[in-house]
Each structure stands twice: as C-alpha cells, then as structure tokens.
Amino acid sequence: MRKRYAVLLLLAFAAIIAALVYFYVIAGFLAGFGPAPDVGDRPLDAISLPDGFAIDVYADVPNARSMALSDTGVLFVGTRGADKVYAVVDSGVTVIASGLTMPNGVTFRNGSLYVAEVNRVLRFDDIERNLANPSYTIVNDDFPSDTLHGWKFIRFGPEGKLYVPVGAPCNVCLKDGYAAIMRMNPDGTDLEVFASGVRNTVGFDWHPETGELWFTDNGRDWLGDDLPPNELNHAPVQGMHFGFPYCHGTVPDPDFTDRACAEFTKPALELGPHVASLGMRFYTGDMFPDYYKNGIFIAEHGSWNRKTPIGYRVMFVKFENNRPVSYEVFAEGWLRDSLSWGRPVDVEIMKDGSLLISDDKAGKIYRVVYE
Secondary structure, eight states, X not given: OHHHHHHHHHHHXXXXXXXXXXXXXHHHHHHTOOSSOBOOOOXXXXXXXXXXXXXXXXXXXXXXXXXXXXXXXXXXEOOSSSSOEEEEETTEEEEEEOSOSOOOEEEEETTEEEEEOSSXXXXXXXXXXXXXXXXXXEEEOOSOOOOTTTOOOOEXXXXXXXXXXXXXXXXXXXXXXXXXXXXXXXXXXXXXXXEESOSOOOOEEEOTTTOOEEEXXXXXXXXXXXXXXXXXXXXXXXXXXXXXXXXXXXXXXTTOOSSOGGGSOOOSEEEEETOOEEEEEEOOOSSSOGGGTTOEEEEEOOOSSOSSOOOOEEEEEEEETTEEEEEXXXXXXXXXXXXXXXXXXXXXXXXXXOEEEEETTTTEEEEEEEO
C-alpha cells in the first residue's frame, strides 16, 4: 500500500512540474518573451548591420507589434501581450485604445485606422484628427475567439479588400474555418477565403510590380530542432492551398498522412526552422542601395522551443524576375550566446526610405538608415 501511495505521490509531483513547465513556456511565448532568458538592456552597437547602415531608437512602445503608417506620417502600433493600440507622433507616444483583446493587427486606409482583435476588426474613422478622443465602429466580429494563433496581421490588398488571417487553433489539427487567409470589403461584407492550408501567417505584402501576394508562415512544433522550415509563400491567385496540416513546407506531417505534399503549393522559399518569421515588407524606398529595391525584409521573432535558439533578427530576401534568389541576415544582435534582449516583430518603410523595426520584448521601435 505504501509503495502504491509513493508511486501516486511521485506521479502527482511529476504532473505538477510538467504543468509548471508548460505554463512557463506557453505564457512566456504569448507574452512575447520565449525561453531565451532576458539579459537586460543592451546598447544599440550590439546590433550588426551591413556597411553604411545605422540604427537608433525611434520610440519606446511597450509590447510593440504590428505597425502601420498614416498618410501624414503618424505611426500606429498594435500589441499582443498588452491590450493597447498606440500612436507615435513626432516621437511622442499616445495610447489611443485600451481594453482590447490582443489588438496585434493595424492598418491604415482613407483616413481610417483598422485594428484586428482576436475575433473582430474595428475601424477608427478620421483617426489623425481624433487621437485624443477616438471612437470605433465594429467592421466584422464573425472571427473565431481562439487565442492560440488568434492574434492577427491585417493589410489592404491592391484591389481594396482587407486581408485577415485565421490561424490554426492548435499546433497541428484539421478544423473547418481555420488555417486560412480571408479577405473582405472595407465595411466587413463579402468575407471569403483567399488562401487555405496556412497554419499561422503574421506578415504579408504585395509585390510592388506584379501586385501579387507574398506571405510568411510558421510551421508546426515538435518535429525536432531543424524541422520543419518556416515558409515564404507566393499566392498570385485566389484558391491556392499551402499544405497545412498535411505538409509543412515539403515535410509531411506524421499525424496527417492521407494526402501527399505534391498536391499542395510548395513554398517559394524555405526559411529557418522555428525562427518565427513574422512581419514582412517589400522595400520600395529610395534611401537604401539599389541592391535592396523590391526585395523583402522579414522580422524573425525567434524560436521558443528549440534547444539552441535561432532567429531574433531581421532577414533580407533578394528578388530577381519575381523570384527569391537569396535569404541573408540584414540585422542581428538581439540574441547573444543563446540569451535574448529583444525580439523583432514587424518592419515598416517610412516615406524617407528608412526602415522601422518593432521589438515587443524590449518595447522599442528602431529606425535603420543608410548613411
């Protein structure tokens, strides 16, 4: 009897330890910190850039996530671990909304700011003239309320429709109404699926010459340190399927084997494993050298379940003839000796051609210039 009680006590203790570990990993992941320990503030000279580039802090914004610029240069910033949306005007930071549920996604069109919570999209009209007293209208509240992969990145496509992803509410599963990029009219009507089999995209943009959609996607967890890759995908037309949950890049899922990877659209480029490729933008500015013109900058938030952390950097993908031909480090240094002090989330191109980078761990927005 004593032996039985001892075994039960040992199992209960193990369950408590497992629950604590799980809580630490998931809670840290959702808060934007991940498992790489915080090592405090670091000077910006820890960030390495190509020759001729320089970086500085543009604004201090707690939990800074997705960014959107207005026509007059007001920078709007969403959050995920917090409940707020910020406006940065002349480097001053103002809270324009609070009490929201993971308001990660922000985009600007025709004087209005659109904000994506987990299950709905809001619109703040004439926002630039109402920063001190804004009000919103609910555009659409028909999205799922699952918080895992429920935070959203939103942008308007060249045809004027608002693109809103719905991430898979799991590591890997097959569930109707999820793992897709949706789009709708600016007033929330005619919601439809644009692309399927997309596990969790938190960044997309349209090629400045072709007008075709490109997006990052995060692969499933727990297939090992080096599998599967993150993805850079190309969706020139509506109705394409990118494999989830059957395939992750070109890697078949061991739990979903009834369909082959050859049935689905392959990534245009495989990115690093578990790097958490998030916000991306085509570079359309005139400040940087011609080498960067019409290439993609990608913010890699960094791994949270890899033995040796990877990511925590900004990458550049060079294009030739509408095809990615290289994948190279542009800015790094937020991760040193497996310790992180910052995690890039999104990138934005300013009107002068400089590059903004948001960092939800350090709570900062950086500005990169070419001197």
